[in-house]
Amino acid sequence: MEFNKDFLDILFVQAKENPRLRQHFDLRTSAADTSQRMLNALLPGTVVPIHRHEDTTETVICLCGKLDEVIYEEVVSYRYDVKGLPHGMDAQDVLRKVTYREVQRIRLCPAEAKYGCQIPKGAWHTVEVIESSVIFEAKDGAYRQ
Structure with missing residues (x-):
């Protein structure tokens, strides 16, 4: 299989038709292949939730x-609701709030000789698409939602 301009153009057409503004192409050769390898066409405006892969790096x-x-x-903060608790607090009265603080931004753009990156295992991350892009992604292990 060859990945040429025509192939990528088809992925872009499919991404435009997809409400998520992205389209992946699975590169695994069989259902027994437990790696994750794919091409992903991404359009500006696509929203990829902040997520992480706990058991693998991502290339x-x-x-x-x-x-x-x-x-x-990940930034975790706690707020305690102590109203009406004269004898101590119950675990149900602790409010846990999780937010995310950006620590690194890696520009990928082959025209600028910025070709790729390795995302560390367990790192929270997302992608912000500036121009319509196609990326190759690889991770260990079978896909889990």
Whole structure:
């Protein structure tokens, strides 16, 4: 299989038709292949929720376009509701709030000789698409939602 301009153009057409503004192409050769390898066409405006892969690093190579891989750290804060608790607090009275603080932004753009990156295992991350892009993604292990 060859990945040429015509192939990428088809992915872009499919991404435009997809409400998520992205389209992946699975590169696994069989259902028994437990790796994750795919091409992903991403259009500006697509929203990729901040997420992480707890058991694997992720390799991202940009074939065309321009995007930022954004790495975050998780910030956890607690608020205690002590109203009416004269004898101590119950675990149900603790409010846990999770936010994310950006710690690194990695520009991927082959026209600028910025080809790819490795996202560390367990790192919270997302992608912000600047120009329509196609990336190659690889991770260990079978896909889990």
